[in-house]
Amino acid sequence: xxxxxxxxxxxxxxxxxxxxxxxxxxxxxxxxxxxxxxxxxxxxxxxxxxxxxxxxxxxxxxxxxxxxxxxxxxxxxxxxxxxxxxxxxxxxxxxxxxxxxxxxx
Amino acid sequence: xxxxxxxxxxxxxxxxxxxxxxxxxxxxxxxxxxxxxxxxxxxxxxxxxxxxxxxxxxxxxxxxxxxxxxxxxxxxxxxxxxxxxxxxxxxxxxxxxxxxxxxxxxxxxxxxxxxxxxxxxxxxxxxxxxxxxxxxxxxxxxxxxxxxxxxxxxxxxxxxxxxxxxxxxxxxxxxxxxxxxxxxxxxxxxxxxxxxxxxxxxxxxxxxxxxxxxxxxxxxxxxxxxxxxxxxxxxxxxxxxxxxxxxxxxxxxxxxxxxxxxxxxxxxxxxxxxxxxxxxxxxxxxxxxxxxxxxxxxxxxxxxx
Amino acid sequence: xxxxxxxxxxxxxxxxxxxxxxxxxxxxxxxxxxxxxxxxxxxxxxxxxxxxxxxxxxxxxxxxxxxxxxxxxxxxxxxxxxxxxxxxxxxxxxxxxxxxx
Numbered sequence: 001x002x003x004x005x006x007x008x009x010x011x012x013x014x015x016x017x018x019x020x021x022x023x024x025x026x027x028x029x030x031x032x033x034x035x036x037x038x039x040x041x042x043x044x045x046x047x048x049x050x051x052x053x054x055x056x057x058x059x060x061x062x063x064x065x066x067x068x069x070x071x072x073x074x075x076x077x078x079x080x081x082x083x084x085x086x087x088x089x090x091x092x093x094x095x096x097x098x099x100x101x102x103x104x105x
Numbered sequence: 106x107x108x109x110x111x112x113x114x115x116x117x118x119x120x121x122x123x124x125x126x127x128x129x130x131x132x133x134x135x136x137x138x139x140x141x142x143x144x145x146x147x148x149x150x151x152x153x154x155x156x157x158x159x160x161x162x163x164x165x166x167x168x169x170x171x172x173x174x175x176x177x178x179x180x181x182x183x184x185x186x187x188x189x190x191x192x193x194x195x196x197x198x199x200x201x202x203x204x205x206x207x208x209x210x211x212x213x214x215x216x217x218x219x220x221x222x223x224x225x226x227x228x229x230x231x232x233x234x235x236x237x238x239x240x241x242x243x244x245x246x247x248x249x250x251x252x253x254x255x256x257x258x259x260x261x262x263x264x265x266x267x268x269x270x271x272x273x274x275x276x277x278x279x280x281x282x283x284x285x286x287x288x289x290x291x292x293x294x295x296x297x298x299x300x301x302x303x304x305x306x307x308x309x310x311x312x313x314x315x316x317x318x319x320x321x322x323x324x325x326x327x328x329x330x331x332x333x334x335x336x337x338x339x340x341x342x343x344x345x346x347x348x349x350x351x352x353x354x355x356x357x358x359x360x361x362x363x364x365x366x367x368x369x370x371x372x373x374x375x376x377x378x379x380x381x382x383x384x385x386x387x388x389x390x391x392x393x394x395x396x397x398x399x400x401x402x403x404x405x406x407x408x409x410x
Numbered sequence: 411x412x413x414x415x416x417x418x419x420x421x422x423x424x425x426x427x428x429x430x431x432x433x434x435x436x437x438x439x440x441x442x443x444x445x446x447x448x449x450x451x452x453x454x455x456x457x458x459x460x461x462x463x464x465x466x467x468x469x470x471x472x473x474x475x476x477x478x479x480x481x482x483x484x485x486x487x488x489x490x491x492x493x494x495x496x497x498x499x500x501x502x503x504x505x506x507x508x509x510x511x
Binding site: 009052 | 107108111112115118119122123125126134135138141142145148151152154156157160161164165168172173177195196199200203206207211217218219220221224236237239240241245248249255256259260262263266267313315316318319393394397400401
């Protein structure tokens with residue numbers, strides 16, 4: 001059991017939890033939040049693989065990828081929220097469902 | 106001791122993520138997501154990536170929080186449905202997926218060094234000392250260039266959807282009360298200073314265009330939150346120049362080196378080139394992120410059922 | 411262990427005690443106002459002690475200055491965040507006539 005293992009298993013769990021939220025929530029904002037959790041899991045996984053506690057340090061390539069990834073994720077989030085607003089304006093509901101008239105789901 | 110701390114951070118990340126997904130109240134989920142960003146930046150610090158921690162704290166807790174809170178106000182006012190947030194039928198496939206991925210993690214070889222030797226070997230070829238900045242601005246300059254393009258596309262997409270041509274007329278939040286004005290008066294200069302400092306550090310220590318740009322963007326959004334138009338004050342032409350200057354400076358560098366040495370984006374001998382591109386990229390990143398938040402539109406009250 | 415390290419450990423531990431007290435207050439206190447009180451008071455003091463402890467083992471002058479700068483910044487941040495939360499809760503309770511915890 002070491003740090004690498006702890007963080008990579010945390011990362012895979014975060015990815016799965018995010019995926020679950022993405023599938024479970026009909027509300028668009030909750031879907032976008034879940035996507036952000038998945039992104040956090042992916043970033044954590046990349047860095048946990050790049051991390052070597054003592055000698056060579058951290059692999060700079062995944063670090064650079066995560067750094068750009070964080071900025072891309074926030075701009076994608078802003079765009080997605082904007083799309084969600086447009087969907088709300090057009091359909092009158094902020095939910096994404098197969099059957100909009102199904103009230104108990 | 107470190108192991109115990111790692112375990113604590115990992116478990117709280119998973120727990121908070123679970124609470125975010127499982128919570129029925131949207132507002133609670135957004136607040137928990139901000140907490141999630143802060144704990145994640147703790148994890149980055151532990152993984153020896155302080156610059157990612159800064160970016161995560163500014164983006165995950167700051168900008169994302171503003172965006173989601175704003176969207177929450179505009180999109181949905183009612184709480185979610187009374188049934189459990191995550192159905193059991195979804196839980197089992199996800200548990201299986203999680204265990205498959207966890208098992209896959211166990212097979213990662215411990216002595217896997219990745220690209221560390223390659224990057225450290227190539228550091229002698231560049232005028233930058235900090236490897237992450239060298240990767241971003243020199244070795245993989247193409248990726249950074251196109252990444253600025255992605256930011257521009259996101260801004261153009263939001264502008265297109267909102268059917269607005271500039272951010273100068275965007276809706277302002279209510280003006281801040283005296284305490285809010287006071288804290289902004291103190292924090293804004295410090296944030297601008299820290300953003301510039303991070304940018305300057307980038308050549309030889311953790312810092313650089315992305316970290317500095319994100320902190321500057323957070324400062325601009327904070328100003329906007331207090332009821333000040335911030336970037337909206339700029340004439341449209343200047344705003345466009347700031348938006349595009351990072352992308353354009355990469356373009357100029359690419360063509361200059363193409364004519365000069367026959368290769369696109371080849372290493373410029375002069376350090377000033379890299380500095381210029383980095384500064385322009387910082388300004389563009391900050392402007393794009395501020396514009397993305399500022400272009401977030403007015404309220405639209407609709408039903409959420 | 412040098413005298414500096416010993417002092418550092420002592421101050422960091424006392425900072426930890428204040429954080430513990432603040433967290434206990436956050437969990438045990440009945441309403442938002444007293445919780446905020448516990449958080450901002452105890453945790454700021456705890457942070458001050460930890461910063462003080464770290465100064466003893468700081469390597470250089472710039473590092474020390476940066477450490478010293480953290481404390482007032484965190485105090486400014488937490489006191490105004492406290493004000494915003496308390497103000498919001500106050501408005502909620504005034505409008506709805508309910509106590510919220």
